[in-house]
Amino acid sequence: MIAEHLPILQVVLPLLAAPVCIFLRNPRAAGALAVLTSWSALGIALSLLREVMSTGVVSYAIGDWAPPIGIEYRVDIVNAWVLVIVATIGAVVTPYAITSVESEVDRKRIPLFYAAYLLCLTGLLGITITGDVFNVFVFLEISSLSAYALIAMGQRRRALTAAFRYLIMGSVGATFIVIGIGLLYVMTGTLNMADLAALLPEVWDSRTVKVAYGFLGVGMCLKLALFPLHLWLPNAYAFAPSAVTAFMASTATKVAVYMLLRLFLSIFGRHFSFEVMGLDLILLPLALVAIVSMSLVAIFQVDVKRLLAYSSVAQIGYMILGLSFASVTGLTATLLHLFNHALMKGALFMALGCVVYRIGSVHIDAMVGLGKRMPYTMAAFVVGGLSLVGVPLTVGFVSKWYLILGALEKGGLWMGVAAIVLVTSVMALVYVWRVVEVAYLRDFAGDERVREAPWSLLVPTWALVLANLYFGIDAVRISAVARGAAEALMIGIGS
């Protein structure tokens, strides 16, 4: 009975829990409700993935209005995979938020924090699950607006300007996406994704469709923070509350990458994207510049949270690089890195949240000698950092392996791309090492009362750290899912 309604419950549960959080008024009660909701969202996402793996595409007609007239929620292997990523991070970060937020957000605002947090989760899950392009825009705005509010809850006043800048750039991106959707509607008269994919080939030649493609591409790239449209990201991540940074860094940009893949590969199709519009030729240089320049900038940061934020922009470059290979292996790397980057950045930002909880700062000079004072926290940071570099036995290795495999497959000049991936991994080692060096090789000089972070923060952090190791060692099953998703994307939903 209830099983057939799973797709809608995935979105509606957090949506309904959000206002309840405000009415509860008690920070602990609101936190408990948020934990409960995020765990049930993970349960639903996992059972949807299992269902899709065994029986194929799940289609759900909202309000029983048959698609393409009604709004359809359409779960195939690609978005079932992304749903699991978002829900997993949500389920791990929410219990972490309870302790972390108490020390970083004004007590009166905590129930509001959980409401905005759950709305953000709703929006991200909604973008992923829906099969209707206008619905994508609505959920995009739900997640973005709540994200602006969440970022503005940061302790320092710069959180406000960071949120404002994100608001301006995010709204421009979303408006570009609406323009693109509108132009597509003019040409096809439909908003349903599968229907669009079937009708678009007839009107490929029109300039309107090409303009729509451009608007959608720019809007999407703003949202996923592809270089040079990444300017909102570093400050937003650096000044948001720790739990928000951990959540956003591992989900928001990933969902935007999914959106890009869904629109450009499933709807417009591989042929139109790569052969008519030359998407790979546009994305390849941008991705390479993002990887190299942002890794360089990260090396010179003194605020460790901002360092990791710049590293995030570089990592998004890796995902887009995989897409620009225009091959199944490249796309597998992209999809694997969606998951792997969520695990590593989640773990790293949560470890930094533990540091903020104890010493109130993540300035590199404040972290001197922390390795002995907070051994578990810093060990988590080291493992997360190694994963970011791509050391074997961590998940980071698996994604880089597939990226290089994809480059070698293409041969020729692409060998250079493989070399860049290797060189930038060394750059990642440099910026991770700067923190490790300060934390382990120098003597602690701060307050004597500083001790290890509480268990309520360490357990979620280490859950992600262990996931980094587990999926780094046993990568077979997860790679098979990613490969299946990549093949599904290359075929498209029309045929």
Added chain:
Amino acid sequence: MSVDLFVSHYNYWVVIFLMMVGFYILISRGNLIKKIVGLNVFQTSVFMLYISMGKITGGTPPILLDDPHGEGEAVGHVLYSNPLPHVLILTAIVVGIATTSVGLALAVRIKEAYGTLEEDEINRVEAQTEAAE
């Protein structure tokens, strides 16, 4: 391009003009309130784009008309405007209002925290605090 085509599509020229004006204000103005106004103009131009494309020349509003013969059958060939883009834009207007209110709320708090709404002054204050740290 013929003059006729230019004149008959005048609404789209208005849309493009407003879009560019809004975008220009958004980029060039340093005052945060003016940025929000620019964003509003930009978004409104998109609303007009959607509304224009739903309108059909000579079409009636999409309302069920009374059957002139009283036979209880729906009227066959009435030309009516496409209601879907109009409904979509109702949603987008709500989103626009929400964006504006979040933006203005942030502007109020920025004014409280920095004492100014000018971007260059805020940047100067931020640079000073960063140097002090």
